[in-house]
Every structure is written in C-alpha cells, then in structure tokens.
Amino acid sequence: MELDLDRAARRFAKDTSARAKEAASKREKLRAEREATRAIAARREAAKAAEEAAAAAAAAVEAEHRAADLERNRGVYYSEQLRPILSRAAEERGIVRRCDKAQLPPSAAASLSDASHNGVAAFEISVPATGAATHATLLDFGAPEGAIGLPEPLLRGSFARFQPVEQRFRLEVEDVKALLESELMRRTTLSVGDTILPEPAVSLIDTDLEADTSLLPLLSAGGVLLSIRCPDGSRCVRRLEPDAPLEAAFLLAEAGWVEQPGTAPLPPAFKLAAQFPRRVFARDGAAAVSLAAAGLGGAQEALLIELPSE
Template sequence: MALSQGDLLRSQKKLDERGKQNLERARQKAEKERLVAERAAARQAAREEEARQKRLAQLAAEEEERRQHAEEVEANLGVFFRAELVAVPAPESIAADKGIKRAADKILLPPSAGASLMSQDAYKNGPMFFQLTNAAGNRTHAGLLEFSAAEGFVALPRKVICSLWGPDATEEHCVGRLRVAYRRLPKGERAVFQPRSASFQQEVGEDIRGVLEGALLQHSCLTRGDWLAVPHGGQRYDLRICDLHPEAAVSVIDTDLEAEINPSIETEERIREEYEAATRRAAEAALAAAAAVAEAEAEAAAQEEERLRREALRRAKEAALPAEPSPGAAEPCAACLFRFPDGSRHSRRFPLDSPLQLLFDFVDSKGASGMLPGRYSLVTQYPRRVFLPSLAEAGAEAAAAERQLTLHSAGLTGPREVLFLEQQHQLQQQPGIGDAAGGGS
C-alpha cells in the first residue's frame, strides 16, 4: 500500500521529535555527570584542605611544644620534667615522723620522677618545686617531700588540696589527674595577703608579723591566688595570696620576705554592700529630685498657662468694655471707685442704665487682684450692700433677671460709689442681690 505525502510528513515529524528527546536526555545525563564530578572534586578538595589544616595545626602545636620545652629548659637551667599523675591525699604523719620542716606544701612523687630529675642533676638548682594543674585549670606550686608515691600517683598535703580545689576543700575533693611540671622559682621579695575573715586582725592584734612568719616557716613556696592557712589561738585563719614579687610564684626558703596585709574579704564585702546601698540611696534621691524638678516645672508651666489664660480673659474684657462717658455727658452717670484687695484703686464712670455686670467686667479688665471672674462680689460699706456677678450655671430666668439689673435698679446712683472686692467664700452668710436691691443689709 502506497503511503501518502501526509503520512510521510507525520512519520518524519515523529522521528524528529524522538531525536530531540534523545538529545535532551543525553544532555541532561551529561549535565548530571558533570555536577556529580564537580561535587566529588569539591569533597576531595575539602578533605585535602582539612588534612592540610590538621597537618599545619599539628606542626604549629609541635613547634609550640618545642618552644615551650626550650623555654622551660632555659628557665629551669637545663631541667625538664612533665607528667600526668593521679592525685591522692598525702598522709600527714610522713613529714611529722621524719621531722621535716616546711612540709605543709610538699608533695610525694613516684620513684620514676626522681630518676628522671636526678639524671638531669636537678638537685644542683637547689630545692625542687613543681607546678600542679588540675582539670579545672586551677594552678599552684609545691615543694618536694620525697619520691615515695606509688607509680602514676602524686600525694598532696592539705594546703595544696585547698589551693587547687578551694579553701574549704577536703581530702574527698582530691580526685582526678594533675599535670605536674618541674619549676625553678625565684626567691620571694614581697607578698600581699588578704584575710578571709575580719576577725583575723581583731584576734591576732599587734602580733600579726610573728604569727605570719610562723605560718610561712611551714611552707616552701607561695603562688598568687593560693590560700595560706595561719593557725593562732586554736583557730585557723585563711589568707588569700593577692600578689607576689618578683613573679607569680616564689620560693620562701632562706629569703627576707616583705609582707603586707590588706583589709579582709569580709570587710571588703561589707564596704561594697554599704557602697551599693549608698549608691542606691543616691540614685533614689536623684530620681526623687528629678521628679520634684519635673513636678515644679509642670506646676510652673500650669501657672504660666493659667496666667496667660487670665491675661487673655482680661484683655478680652478690656476690649469688650464700652467707651467711658465723658464728665460733661448729658446722660445720667455714676462715678464708681473700686478698692482692690491688693491696695490698688480704679475708678470709672458708668451710665445708670448700664447692666450691673458691666462693673464686674471692668474689674475683670483690671485683673481683680488675681481673683477669677465669678469668684468675688462687689460690696459697698455704708450701708453695706452686696452685689453678685451673673452666674453661667444659674437658671435661665435667674440669669435673665441678673442681666436686666442695672446700676439704677441696684441703687448705685450716688455721685460717687465706693465698692470693695470680696471673695465668694467670705459672703456665704451675706444678703444676695435681692437684698442689695432693697438698699441695705
């Protein structure tokens, strides 16, 4: 059967599409293989870089170790000894039985340590001292009692235990491994001590020098930060070693040590508490003073605001006043003299048909000696008559009646009327406008 032109075109189109799909799959596969290869190369480069960094760190550590070794050998005049040993308490009877002095801070090392040190002629450097460091990083120094500890162990006296684990430490705290290193120490020149309790100076008194010298005779070396146990009168006093010269660890054998006693830790804590309390009181006082200043400023601002409001009211009243009649005016007038509580006087002519409230407006325009509108009354002396201002809170009928009250109807028709200002609270028992209009009190 012969194929038509259309069938050939469709077949060709399918072949082209299948070819494109194959090409796309091949491209995606190649891209995936490229990405996998790049990731593998990156991982390999990272491993190589990590290995290189480890080698560099190891080389640096080895170089640092060589440098420290050289420094230690030089500082120790050719002697080098380091070991990691298990700490155990030392029996106190060993030094006592042998009559050894300065045994309070001397340790026992194993025979292998003695062999290593003797082979380096360490004894030629004088008394042997060792730096001890526990797992917490606490560090102290100690002298040597003898090489009789079990192999792998170091035996510590109570003073060394307290220096490594705290002044209240017991034999139970003496656990774990210690780094022990030989150290040649300079002779001490000056030491600064600080009692733990304030009772040390109080109980020892003037004999501090003798008591301290007796305690130091039981030790061979001192380390900055250590605790020194000082016995006296059946009590034990702990003194912290605050400072040493010429270095942070010194020998106290055959040396004239200058000692200084600082105020006790207990006293410093009390002084610090008193200072903190005084600081709190000062801060509270400062806050109270700031609050008082803020309150005074707020009050002053309120007063200034009130003054400006009153001044604005006074000016408004002054601007609203009608013109004063001239002395030769034809309309009947009353001359009124107002005596203010502050001693000032003000006078003005008013037409007799003027509302009584106009007198109050005039007084308000002059400041009314600081009294607010509506808070004072006008009073004549002989006969006594009391005139009240119009009240905004009064009822409509009462307010209308007050507005209709004129100088003539109020009886202020004399050629010269003298009126006084009185505050409202002074007039609670006085007759009102109706009584005033009647002409007397």
C-alpha cells in the first residue's frame, strides 16, 4: 500500500512539474510575442516619424522653390509630376522649331493663365530618378490629364560653344556653319545635356546667338606632339602648345573616339594615363592646368584612355 502511494506521489510531482514548465514556456512565449509586437510598433512609429520628417523637409524645399519661382516668374508657378508620352502635334502642324515643344494637360491652363505677360512660356523638365533636365516651350494644353506630350529627339542666349565629340564630325561635316544653322532653326531652347550643348539654358527666340565650335588649334611644327591611344588600338594625334590646358587632351580624346555600331559612347568619367613614369590624369581641374605643368611638355607625349571600371 505504501509503495502505491509513493508511486502516485512521484507521478503527481512529475505531472505538476511538467505543467509548471509548460505554463512557464507559455508565459515566456507570450512575453516574447508581446515584445516583438511592441518592437514592430516602435519601428512603424519610427518609420512614420521619418516619413513625416522627410515630407516636411520636402514641403519646405518645395515652398522655398515656389516662392523663388513666383518672384522670378512674376506671380506664375507650375510644378507637377507628369507621365511623358510621345507627341507629334508640333510636327503635324508644320512648326519648324518643334524639337522642344511640349504639350501640357488642360488642368495646367489655370496655373499658367497669367504666363502670357511674361513672353514665351519656357520651363524646365527634369527626371527625378536620374537628375537629368532640359528645357522646353509650351505648345498647347492638349496632353491627357496626368501626362506631358514631348517630341522625339531661360535666359536669352548670346553665346554658345560647341565641341565635336566624335571623330566622324571632322571626317563627314564639311560646312559646320550650315550644320549649326540647320539644327538651331529647329529649336527654341538649348540645354546642357541636349545633342547640341550651350551654356546651361538659353532661349533662341528673337536673339542673335554667337556660336563657336571648340576646335583645338593646329600647329604645323614645334609644341608638343600629343598622341592618345584608344582601347581599340586607334590613335588620335595633335600638335599643341605646351601652355595649352590639360583639358585639350581630353577634348582631343573625345573628338578622336570612334563609336562602332552597337558600342557605348565614351564614358564622361574616363581618365588619361601616361606610362613612363605612370601618371593618371582626371578631368576635374584639367582646364586650370597646362600640359607643361602636368609634366606633358616634351616634344612627344603619349597617353592612354582608361575607362572607368564597372
């Protein structure tokens, strides 16, 4: 009888211990779940606060830009995020200066109703994801709501400098003046980043624009015989003055770069390198340093084009 009671007592103690452990495990699990829930809530609150702070900062910047635009544009302000669509309206109407004509949606008319007293309605178009920007003039308000109609491809301009960036320009273009006149007649604005590159942004309406092609001076003798080798093995050679800016070497490389079909253009971040002794030259500051000051003042100098690593 006593043996049975001992076994029952041990079994009871074992069951009690198991239930206590199970209860403790449940309490620990519940505590962990509550802590996880609080942590998630805290992260959500922090994310919400960060979003609100970012929105407030963006609103402050937008308000500052709005105030500046209102003052600069004499009470006219328009800023919207629109979806770009192809527009051939200017081409179909036979407009010569059509390459930078844009169509806005009808809702923009109210915001721009007072723009007529400012002259031609020119505005900036930018891509927030890349930072790329150009300028355009208003064609009409015929775009669908939420969209801006753009064709395929400001200060009043007084001077623009054009730099050839492909060797075929020198080989194929015989009349540079005629080419520039033909291209400019199809535009009302120019922006850095367009095919033809002027000062940051200018209007071409009712103005005599002085144009200059930035061709490097050619020496028949003396100076520095500069040879630049491209990755494909081709070379571009030019004789320059020792006091010519190092920038001239970069211009020579760009003008001598031959783009084969299907290949990428010369990356803007390319560098020039001399081998003996090895020296690497970057574009930044090159306009303020002469060839001689950069150690390239000898009778003959050779450089290699180095492309940026991916």
